[in-house]
Amino acid sequence: MKDFTKILVANRGEIALRVMKTAKALGYETVAVYSEADADAPHVSFADEAVCIGPAQVNQSYLNISRIVEACKQTGANAVHPGYGFLSENTDFCQACQDNNITFIGPDPKAINLMGSKRLSKIEMLKAKVPCIPGYEGSDQSDETLFKEAKAIGFPVMIKASAGGGGRGMRIVKNEAEFAAQLKTAKSEALNAFGSDEMILEKAIMEPRHIEIQIFADRHGNCIYLGERDCSVQRRHQKVVEEAPSPFVSEAMRQSMGEAAVNAAKACDYVGAGTVEFLADKNGDFYFLEMNTRLQVEHPVTELVTGTDLVAWQIQVAAGQTLPMTQEQVQIKGHAVEVRLYAEDPSNAFMPQTGKILQWQYKDLDGLRMDAGIQQGQMVTPFYDPMLAKVIAYGENRDIARRKLMKALKSMTLLGVKSNRGFLYNILAHQSFANGDATTAFIEEDFADDMSMEIAGLTKFEQALAAWIQYLHYAQAQDAERRFWRNSNPAPTWLSFESPVASEKQNFDVAIHIEDSRKQAFVLQVEDERFPVSLLEMADNEVMYEYQGIKRSLAYAIEDQRLFMATHGGCCEVLDITHAPRNAAGSAGDGKIKASMDGAIVDVQIEVGQKVTVGDTLVVLEAMKMEHSMKADCEGEVTAVNVSIGDQVKGQQLLVEIALASEEAETA
Structure with missing residues (x-):
C-alpha cells in the first residue's frame, strides 16, 4: 500500500475541480497549480493550497515538468493526478514523479510510452490479436x-x-x-x-461508429471493462456528443469489444483507468483505433450508468488497493448523454472566442450533471482549450436523457462570449441523432446545412429586443418616471446599433414607440416591421415581457457600452452607435489583415512584393490549440509583413498590409 495524504492536480479548469472534489471527499488534502492567466480561476480557490507555476503559455506552466515537481515539494504533495490533456500521457512527467517519490495516479511510464505511439501500439495490438485496421x-x-x-x-x-x-x-x-x-x-x-x-x-472506414470501452486494472492482476461509450458525433475528429450505452451496440458486441479491450490493456501491463477506442463498421465489425492512458473527458457518462466514481477508483488503485468491483458486478442502468460547451462561434467556422464571462447560470434540473470550470467575471483567454464545461444528463432511457440535456442547454445562460450552445441543441434535436443513427459522418453530411453553422445576423425581432433592452437600461439609470412614462405618447426614439457577424458588422436602426405608458406597452419598429411588446418586470439583468400573448424572459448583460443578450445560438453582442460618427467605409477588404485573436504565429506564407488574391493564406495563427489561417481580403500586392514565425500577437494586431489592385493601377 502507498500512503499518500496530499494530491496535487496538475491541470486546470473543470477536470481539476472534478478531481479535487473526489479527493476531498476521500479525505485528501488538495493542491492546485495555475498559470498567471488563471490566478482567479475556480480551481485555484477551491483547492486547499495553490501554487503559481509560470506565465500563461503552456510550455512555461502546465507543461513545465520541473516546476510542477517543485510545487509538489513546496507543498508536501506526495501524489499527482494529471487529469487529461497537458502532461496526462507524458512519459517523462510520470517518470519524474516516480524519481521524486511522488505517486503518479495513472499507469506506469512503459504503458504510457507504448500507447502514446499510434505506430508502436498498433504493432503491439496486432501481436495481441486485437482487431486492427x-x-x-x-x-x-x-x-x-x-x-x-x-x-x-x-x-x-x-x-x-x-x-x-x-x-x-x-x-x-x-x-x-x-x-x-x-x-x-x-x-x-x-x-x-x-x-x-x-x-x-x-x-479510411467511411461513416463508422466511434465506440470506446472504459477499462480499469489494478496491481493485483484484475482488469475489467465498464461498458462502452458512443462518441460518433464528431467535428473534424473532435468529439462533440458522447453517450453511454451506445444505441448501436448489442450485448454480444459489448462483450466482444470489452474482452478485446481487456486484452489490449493486459498486453501492456496496464494499471488504472484507460480507454480503448474502436471504429465499428455498419456490419458491427470493429477495429482498434488507439488507447488513451488517462481519464477521458467523457468519463461522466460511464459513471452515471454504472454508479461509480472513476476518480475515486484511480486514487484507490494508485494507493495499491484492488478494484472495487469484479466484472460480474458491473451493471449498466439507464442512459447518459454528454455535450462539450465551447467558447466558439459555429457560424464563423467555429472560431474560438475570448472575453469576460458576464453571466453564467444554469438550473439544477433532475438528472443534470454540470462539470464546469468557469465562474462569472472570469476571463476566457486564448491560451488554452476553449472548452468551458461538460453538460451531462441522465435518464432511465435514451429519449429521456436526450430531452433533459436539451432542456438544460436551453435554460442555461452564458453571456460575454459566444458559445456552441445552439449547435449542440440542434444536434440533439436532429432526427438522425434522436433515432440513434448518427455516425462519424453525421455533422458533415446529415447536419451540414444546420442554421447554427450559417453566417447570419440578428433577426429583426432580436434587433428590436436588443434596442429595447438598451433603451430600458438607459431609462433605469436616468429615473424611469421622468424618462418615458408620460400621459401623451411622445415621438419615437431612434437608436442605431452595430453587431459583429463573423468578420464583418451588421448595422441596424430601431424605433422605440411608447404605446401605453401605464401598461408599459411599446411598439418596436425595425424597417417596415413592428413588434408590440409589454414590459412585465426588469431586474437582475433579466427582462420579463409579453409578446403575442406569451410571457417570456430574456437574460442580458451590459459592459463597456456593449449589450450581450441570450439567443438560441448562445449569445449576441450589440454596440450602441446612435451618437457615434458614421464611418465612410468599413475595414473589410481594405488590405489590413489583423489577428483574429491573441496567439502565436506558426507560419508566414508570403513576403513583401508578392501578389495575392482574395482568400490566399498569408499567415497562420495558433490559438486555443488550433491553427487559424489569416487570409487576404482583397487582391493586390503585399507591402508589409509585420510578424515572423514564433511571434506572440494580440487580437486585432496588424499582421500584413496589402496595396489594393485598384490603388496600384491609380499609382501607375
Missing part, C-alpha cells in the same frame, strides 16, 4: 514511402499523427492528387502540437 505503421517516414504505402492501402486513406490526439495531425485523403499537401499539413500540425511528425496510415 489495415494500414502502415512502419519506421520509414519519408514522404515517398508514405505515398507508396498509401497507394498500396488504397484511397481513401487516413493520415494520423502517431503521437497525436484530439483530431490534430489527422487528415482523410480521398485521392492521390491531394496526398502530398495533406501530409505536409498533418506533419506540421503534429510537430507543433506534439513535438513529433511521425505518422501512420490507415484505410
Whole structure:
C-alpha cells in the first residue's frame, strides 16, 4: 500500500475541480497549480493550497515538468493526478514523479510510452490479436514511402499523427492528387502540437461508429471493462456528443469489444483507468483505433450508468488497493448523454472566442450533471482549450436523457462570449441523432446545412429586443418616471446599433414607440416591421415581457457600452452607435489583415512584393490549440509583413498590409 495524504492536480479548469472534489471527499488534502492567466480561476480557490507555476503559455506552466515537481515539494504533495490533456500521457512527467517519490495516479511510464505511439501500439495490438485496421505503421517516414504505402492501402486513406490526439495531425485523403499537401499539413500540425511528425496510415472506414470501452486494472492482476461509450458525433475528429450505452451496440458486441479491450490493456501491463477506442463498421465489425492512458473527458457518462466514481477508483488503485468491483458486478442502468460547451462561434467556422464571462447560470434540473470550470467575471483567454464545461444528463432511457440535456442547454445562460450552445441543441434535436443513427459522418453530411453553422445576423425581432433592452437600461439609470412614462405618447426614439457577424458588422436602426405608458406597452419598429411588446418586470439583468400573448424572459448583460443578450445560438453582442460618427467605409477588404485573436504565429506564407488574391493564406495563427489561417481580403500586392514565425500577437494586431489592385493601377 502507498500512503499518500496530499494530491496535487496538475491541470486546470473543470477536470481539476472534478478531481479535487473526489479527493476531498476521500479525505485528501488538495493542491492546485495555475498559470498567471488563471490566478482567479475556480480551481485555484477551491483547492486547499495553490501554487503559481509560470506565465500563461503552456510550455512555461502546465507543461513545465520541473516546476510542477517543485510545487509538489513546496507543498508536501506526495501524489499527482494529471487529469487529461497537458502532461496526462507524458512519459517523462510520470517518470519524474516516480524519481521524486511522488505517486503518479495513472499507469506506469512503459504503458504510457507504448500507447502514446499510434505506430508502436498498433504493432503491439496486432501481436495481441486485437482487431486492427489495415494500414502502415512502419519506421520509414519519408514522404515517398508514405505515398507508396498509401497507394498500396488504397484511397481513401487516413493520415494520423502517431503521437497525436484530439483530431490534430489527422487528415482523410480521398485521392492521390491531394496526398502530398495533406501530409505536409498533418506533419506540421503534429510537430507543433506534439513535438513529433511521425505518422501512420490507415484505410479510411467511411461513416463508422466511434465506440470506446472504459477499462480499469489494478496491481493485483484484475482488469475489467465498464461498458462502452458512443462518441460518433464528431467535428473534424473532435468529439462533440458522447453517450453511454451506445444505441448501436448489442450485448454480444459489448462483450466482444470489452474482452478485446481487456486484452489490449493486459498486453501492456496496464494499471488504472484507460480507454480503448474502436471504429465499428455498419456490419458491427470493429477495429482498434488507439488507447488513451488517462481519464477521458467523457468519463461522466460511464459513471452515471454504472454508479461509480472513476476518480475515486484511480486514487484507490494508485494507493495499491484492488478494484472495487469484479466484472460480474458491473451493471449498466439507464442512459447518459454528454455535450462539450465551447467558447466558439459555429457560424464563423467555429472560431474560438475570448472575453469576460458576464453571466453564467444554469438550473439544477433532475438528472443534470454540470462539470464546469468557469465562474462569472472570469476571463476566457486564448491560451488554452476553449472548452468551458461538460453538460451531462441522465435518464432511465435514451429519449429521456436526450430531452433533459436539451432542456438544460436551453435554460442555461452564458453571456460575454459566444458559445456552441445552439449547435449542440440542434444536434440533439436532429432526427438522425434522436433515432440513434448518427455516425462519424453525421455533422458533415446529415447536419451540414444546420442554421447554427450559417453566417447570419440578428433577426429583426432580436434587433428590436436588443434596442429595447438598451433603451430600458438607459431609462433605469436616468429615473424611469421622468424618462418615458408620460400621459401623451411622445415621438419615437431612434437608436442605431452595430453587431459583429463573423468578420464583418451588421448595422441596424430601431424605433422605440411608447404605446401605453401605464401598461408599459411599446411598439418596436425595425424597417417596415413592428413588434408590440409589454414590459412585465426588469431586474437582475433579466427582462420579463409579453409578446403575442406569451410571457417570456430574456437574460442580458451590459459592459463597456456593449449589450450581450441570450439567443438560441448562445449569445449576441450589440454596440450602441446612435451618437457615434458614421464611418465612410468599413475595414473589410481594405488590405489590413489583423489577428483574429491573441496567439502565436506558426507560419508566414508570403513576403513583401508578392501578389495575392482574395482568400490566399498569408499567415497562420495558433490559438486555443488550433491553427487559424489569416487570409487576404482583397487582391493586390503585399507591402508589409509585420510578424515572423514564433511571434506572440494580440487580437486585432496588424499582421500584413496589402496595396489594393485598384490603388496600384491609380499609382501607375
